[in-house]
Amino acid sequence: MTRDRTARHRARLLATLRLQYPDALAESGFRLLHPETGEPYTDDRRHLVATCRSIANFSVGAVVDGPEWCLDAAEHGLEFLRESHRAADGGYHLVVDDGGEPVDRTRSAYGHAFVLLAYARAAAAGLDGAVEDLRATHELLEERFRDDAGLFRSDCDPDWTEREAYRGQNANMHACEAYIAAYEATGESRYYDRARHIAETITDDLAAATDGLLWEHYTDEWIHEFTYNEDEPRHQFRPPGYQPGHHVEWAKFLGLLDRYGCEDESIVPMEGQYARARELFDAAVDLGWADDGFVYTVDRDGEPIVSDRYGWALAEALGAAAVLAERADFHGDEEERDRFRDWERLLADCASAYRGPAGLWYEKRLSPEDGGDPIGPEPPGVESDYHPASAYYERWRSARKVSDRQRP
Numbered sequence: 001m002t003r004d005r006t007a008r009h010r011a012r013l014l015a016t017l018r019l020q021y022p023d024a025l026a027e028s029g030f031r032l033l034h035p036e037t038g039e040p041y042t043d044d045r046r047h048l049v050a051t052c053r054s055i056a057n058f059s060v061g062a063v064v065d066g067p068e069w070c071l072d073a074a075e076h077g078l079e080f081l082r083e084s085h086r087a088a089d090g091g092y093h094l095v096v097d098d099g100g101e102p103v104d105r106t107r108s109a110y111g112h113a114f115v116l117l118a119y120a121r122a123a124a125a126g127l128d129g130a131v132e133d134l135r136a137t138h139e140l141l142e143e144r145f146r147d148d149a150g151l152f153r154s155d156c157d158p159d160w161t162e163r164e165a166y167r168g169q170n171a172n173m174h175a176c177e178a179y180i181a182a183y184e185a186t187g188e189s190r191y192y193d194r195a196r197h198i199a200e201t202i203t204d205d206l207a208a209a210t211d212g213l214l215w216e217h218y219t220d221e222w223i224h225e226f227t228y229n230e231d232e233p234r235h236q237f238r239p240p241g242y243q244p245g246h247h248v249e250w251a252k253f254l255g256l257l258d259r260y261g262c263e264d265e266s267i268v269p270m271e272g273q274y275a276r277a278r279e280l281f282d283a284a285v286d287l288g289w290a291d292d293g294f295v296y297t298v299d300r301d302g303e304p305i306v307s308d309r310y311g312w313a314l315a316e317a318l319g320a321a322a323v324l325a326e327r328a329d330f331h332g333d334e335e336e337r338d339r340f341r342d343w344e345r346l347l348a349d350c351a352s353a354y355r356g357p358a359g360l361w362y363e364k365r366l367s368p369e370d371g372g373d374p375i376g377p378e379p380p381g382v383e384s385d386y387h388p389a390s391a392y393y394e395r396w397r398s399a400r401k402v403s404d405r406q407r408p
Helices: 004-018 048-063 068-085 111-125 131-146 169-187 191-212 244-263 275-287 311-330 334-354 386-406
Strands: 045-047 095-097 102-104 167-168 218-219 295-298 302-308
Touching: 004 048, 004 386, 045 048, 045 068, 048 068, 048 111, 048 386, 111 131, 111 167, 111 169, 131 169, 167 169, 169 191, 169 244, 169 295, 191 244, 191 275, 244 275, 244 295, 244 311, 275 295, 275 311, 275 334, 302 311, 311 334, 311 386
Parallel strands: none
Antiparallel strands: 045 095, 095 102, 167 218, 295 302
């Protein structure tokens, strides 16, 4: 039965990638596809995050031994990342046009976290030069983004001058993700150490001031900034309030840190990550589960700020449930294993409401009070079905772990 699950998750991952290939590939870089028609948007801008996510997607397709076009598509993306997004100083432009000309030269902390992820996934797939680029990116992040707290600082101008006295958990969360992937690709403990430090600081140290919940915004001294962007509740990357989706995303990453901390005797594991991962998953449910998805943001009193249901949050919860079911199985916690498997099935059933007629995921569904309509991403866009692809990849990996333990 577990082996059947593994095959189904692999098939779903490859089917998700097949919806992107070859239409998402432009002559240079990738294009955003519309979830209703499957047709490319006509906008010629290329966002760094979308480029990196597409590379990561097709690279994991190669990792699961998918068709040859997975490697071809990942290589296509790497070429554009290196030749068009990468600047002469080694940093990466946030937005370029299809000819590689910079449109937005911002040195984005969030974007550079995804650069590391792209190279890490490409390295795991065995693509030429990816390990070297991964290590060079790590050195760039150490020099340009790592602050005195050992976390990522904020966005910078092209001369690396920091734009505002701000720190955000979101960029750091994705840096944690990228460092975990770098550890997976290379086995080098320094990447695990970076991921563990970020996770401990964000999910333990800073969360102690907010009853274990994860606030999004801080000053440059890592003091909670509770009024940040309170007048922009629908800000694309920095909305105010708690985000249930980020709580489940962190639950997934803590589960992965627990996995490798238990498997690799050469690294120092994070203390209590399995228990903390379960707490964060349950906190997301308490904060924002609405039977058809998670509300986007919640204020400090527990009231929704934006009740739209974003597809990425559901997908991340699906991946988190798979990881936590696997970790519960490892720890001999049968009741929790069964509970998270139930969540995994429920979340998978909900996923169909977020897929458009073309099979691609919508960015979100409006709240029922606003009609519940599905909404596609706006160009240049960063949603290349990265979150669902990541969820299916994680379901495949977690099922394989359980299957390997069951073999005589």
